[in-house]
Amino acid sequence: MYNKKTIEDVAVEGKKVLVRCDFNVPLKDGKITSDKRIVEALPTIKYLLSHGAKVILCSHMGKPKGEVNPKYSLAPVAARLSELLGKEVVLTKDIIGEDAKAKAAALKAGDAILLENVRFDAREEKNDPAFSKELASLAELYVNDAFGTAHRAHASTAGVAAYLPAVCGYLIQKEIGIMGKALSNPERPFVAILGGAKVSDKLNVINNLLGKVDTLIIGGGMAYTFLAAKGYGVGKSLLDESKIDYCRDMMKKAEEKGVKLLLPVDTTVAAGFPDPIDAPIDVSVVPSDKIPADKEGLDIGTKTMELYADAVKNAKTVVWNGPMGVFENPTLAKGTISVAKALAESSATTIVGGGDSAAACEQLGFADKITHISTGGGASLEFLEGLVLPGIACLEDK
Numbered sequence: 001m002y003n004k005k006t007i008e009d010v011a012v013e014g015k016k017v018l019v020r021c022d023f024n025v026p027l028k029d030g031k032i033t034s035d036k037r038i039v040e041a042l043p044t045i046k047y048l049l050s051h052g053a054k055v056i057l058c059s060h061m062g063k064p065k066g067e068v069n070p071k072y073s074l075a076p077v078a079a080r081l082s083e084l085l086g087k088e089v090v091l092t093k094d095i096i097g098e099d100a101k102a103k104a105a106a107l108k109a110g111d112a113i114l115l116e117n118v119r120f121d122a123r124e125e126k127n128d129p130a131f132s133k134e135l136a137s138l139a140e141l142y143v144n145d146a147f148g149t150a151h152r153a154h155a156s157t158a159g160v161a162a163y164l165p166a167v168c169g170y171l172i173q174k175e176i177g178i179m180g181k182a183l184s185n186p187e188r189p190f191v192a193i194l195g196g197a198k199v200s201d202k203l204n205v206i207n208n209l210l211g212k213v214d215t216l217i218i219g220g221g222m223a224y225t226f227l228a229a230k231g232y233g234v235g236k237s238l239l240d241e242s243k244i245d246y247c248r249d250m251m252k253k254a255e256e257k258g259v260k261l262l263l264p265v266d267t268t269v270a271a272g273f274p275d276p277i278d279a280p281i282d283v284s285v286v287p288s289d290k291i292p293a294d295k296e297g298l299d300i301g302t303k304t305m306e307l308y309a310d311a312v313k314n315a316k317t318v319v320w321n322g323p324m325g326v327f328e329n330p331t332l333a334k335g336t337i338s339v340a341k342a343l344a345e346s347s348a349t350t351i352v353g354g355g356d357s358a359a360a361c362e363q364l365g366f367a368d369k370i371t372h373i374s375t376g377g378g379a380s381l382e383f384l385e386g387l388v389l390p391g392i393a394c395l396e397d398k
């Protein structure tokens with residue numbers, strides 16, 4: 001699939017290296033609430049610093065919409081990064097202005113600076129060639145390590161690669177190594193588990209995976225459109241009426257390809273969606289073809305949990321995207337927990353992609369027993385769809 005040069009394949013000593021990171025960390029009252037993304041970027045940064053590179057870091061944060069807005073300054077990131085590295089990382093006042101240029105030019109080998117939020121300039125998201133060129137002029141080598149934005153063709157994620165030799169950092173290397181192998185040359189049996197809210201969010205994922213897996217498991221809100229396609233009533237459950245035919249086509253495609261398509265045999269229902277989402281809720285479990293008209297399906301049922309855990313047992317590769325139910329509510333998290341547990345207990349290569357499924361694994365404490373949790377929600381989804389990611393395609397092949 002992808003076979004890209006990494007930072008270890010090029011000379012970095014004494015070179016000015018522009019590194020695109022994903023420092024889009026969650027903030028509350030100006031304080032970082034999780035520094036996970038900064039911590040994950042450290043291996044690449046440390047490698048470059050210890051090999052005598054002059055490191056120019058850059059990232060976006062939030063959605064400042066092309067205007068300078070102190071609320072989205074990377075100042076808290078620079079401070080946390082300095083702590084974690086044990087050396088000062090100075091934040092420049094601008095992106096490609098006088099301050100950035102002066103500080104980049106004055107960099108010493110083994111030192112790093114951080115450019116201010118690249119989205120403070122509207123030309124970033126427009127992938128403006130002049131902006132990309134200016135950004136590139138700060139450095140002699142480009143490293144992309146921001147998997148979370150690799151599905152976007154922006155100046156700092158793809159555009160700069162037109163003006164500099166370009167390679168990937170360790171984070172992207174890991175993503176394309178593990179996910180790329182699973183999708184192009186998986187150890188079999190290969191099982192994919194898809195859930196989440198809507199079928200329409202994942203149409204292309206379903207279609208692409210059906211061409212690759214041995215078993216496709218469907219849960220979450222999207223399952224009800226499949227159940228409707230089988231002719232079952234789904235009560236008040238999430239239903240994508242315009243996608244019923246699509247689901248029917250996918251069931252047919254699975255049959256033609258000899259792919260086992262597993263749908264919930266029972267489902268956990270309640271009178272309605274919990275409000276607030278974590279409010280106590282009365283539930284019962286009913287067979288999938290007996291969902292009462294006045295009930296809403298909010299999680300897979302107990303028999304289905306067993307069925308799905310069983311299907312994972314003999315797998316050699318498992319890809320999971322999307323929760324099995326409304327996991328934000330403890331009563332409705334059981335299906336998602338059972339899948340997370342099945343993956344954690346499996347000896348297969350287990351891969352979790354998707355923002356909410358990754359969050360569920362972390363929250364539920366299974367994260368360290370999963371082979372790989374993708375750092376990019378949207379990007380990993382596009383990867384599973386079989387799309388080309390511009391932030392990776394722009395890098396040099398080995």
Ligand code: ADP
Nearest residue numbers: 196197220221297298322325326354355356357
């Ligand atoms: P991911 O981010 O992992 O790709 P999605 O964003 O597609 O996952 O879906 C996650 C959301 O789906 C969660 O907020 C969850 O509450 C919701 N969800 C799961 N099952 C159901 C259901 N049966 N009814 C309504 N919403 C559901």
Ligand code: MG
Nearest residue numbers: 354355356377
């Ligand atoms: Mg999501």
